[in-house]
Amino acid sequence: MTTIRDVAARAGVSVATVSRVLNGSGYVGKDTEIRVKKAIQELNYRPNTVARSLANRKTGTIAVILPDIMNPFFSELARAVEDTARDGGFTVIFCNSDDLGTREQHYIEVLRQKYIDGIIFASNSMGEDDIVYMNENRIPIVVLDRAPGKSGCTVIRSQNAAGAVMAVRHLMETGCRKIAHIAGPGELITAQERLRGYRKAVKGFTWFDESLIVPGHFSIRGGERAVSGLLERHPDVDGIFAGNDLMAIGALKALQRMGRKIPRDISLCGFDGVEMSEWTEPELTTIAQPIYEMGRKAATHLIARIRGKAVKEDILELDVRLVERNSTRRRKN
Known part of the structure; x- marks a missing residue:
């Protein structure tokens, strides 16, 4: 040898x-x-990579902790991270936390013991204490999409509030006169920001009522359940902005079962821009995040930190864009 x-x-x-x-x-x-x-x-x-890792505590491996790999948003993020890391000479390990703080803490400790070079977090349960812990242990980290209030690290996310305003105004421009919001989990900064954008867009309209905001838990099933109660209280709703595409797809399914025509009776807009939003019938209008770019930037920033380069610990917000499809197209008034 x-x-x-x-x-x-x-x-x-x-x-x-x-x-x-x-x-x-x-x-x-x-x-x-x-x-x-x-x-x-x-x-x-x-x-001999094992010997090299023992000598300098570098393994050429980074980890990504995700809340739900089955969610297509996180699957697309993961692909971008893996592509970029591979080009930089790194291997990626994916950890699915299932939104459980205990499981995330277990992963953090295991990864630290195995000399993982850095971690990308896209986890719901990550808190400020976790960031402090990793900074104290000199573990380079980047947070994707869902940052705690005081980050203390590089955070890469999209313009959630601005995107929500964009969605509601688009629904208004297509003729909607009473618009509801299916919101994500209240503890998540992304859901909070999208709700804030919705409130900003509907502020001052006489038709607005707090009961137009219903929880959907960022899931297809949650979107389905939200629609039933919503239309019982507000049968005259003619527009729905869902806080992510999965909830919008669930709402679409429920509305179709109820005999509502989309967009003739109700227009529907999601958020994320996952590939699945093109597969529905009708195709789903959405506020598209630059998902691949977010993953690419996260991996690039983390690799730079691992290699000792100066990286500004700040929040980087990327632009979103409206992708208009058949779920909102109608004759404008």
Whole structure:
């Protein structure tokens, strides 16, 4: 088996020089680097990654903690993270927390013991104490989409409140005169921001009532259940803004079972822009987040931190856009 000493002998350099080339650390002249890489190729040398990780506590592995990998939003995020990490030479481990704080804490401890180089969080249950813990233990982290109130780390998310305003105004422009909101879990910052945007857009209208806001729990089943109670109280609702696409799809199913025509009777708009929103009949109008870009930026920022580069610990909000489809198209008044 070829060893690092064999590579050093072939290139005519020290073992330390080969190590610097392999780890990308320390100064190595360009000509020397070329000789070392040529020797590695000629000898088909494969570094012992286990030994390297024990020596420098780096494994070339990052972890992503997700609340629900079955949610297509998080699946699309995960794909972007994996693509970007692979291009940067990193392997990705995915952990599904099922929105359970105890499971997330277990993952954090296990990952720390295994010398994971960094963690991307898209978990609902993450709190400020978790960030403090990881900062104290020098674990590079990036938070995706759902940040605690005081982040203390890099947070990448989209413009949730602005997107909600965009959705409601679009429904109004298509002729809707009484618009309800199916909201996500109240403890999540994303749901809070989308609700805030809805309130801002409907503020001052005489038709608005608090009972037009119903919980949907960011799930298809939640969206289905929300519609039934909503229309019992407000049979004249002609527009619904759902806080994510899954709830909108559930609402669509329930409305169709009730015999409501979309968009003739009720217009419907979701939020996220997941691929599934194109598969419904009619196709779902949505406020699309740049999901792939969010995942790419999260991985890029984390890798930069792992490599010791200065990264501003701040909240980065990405633009959203309206994707108009048949669930809201009607003759404008």
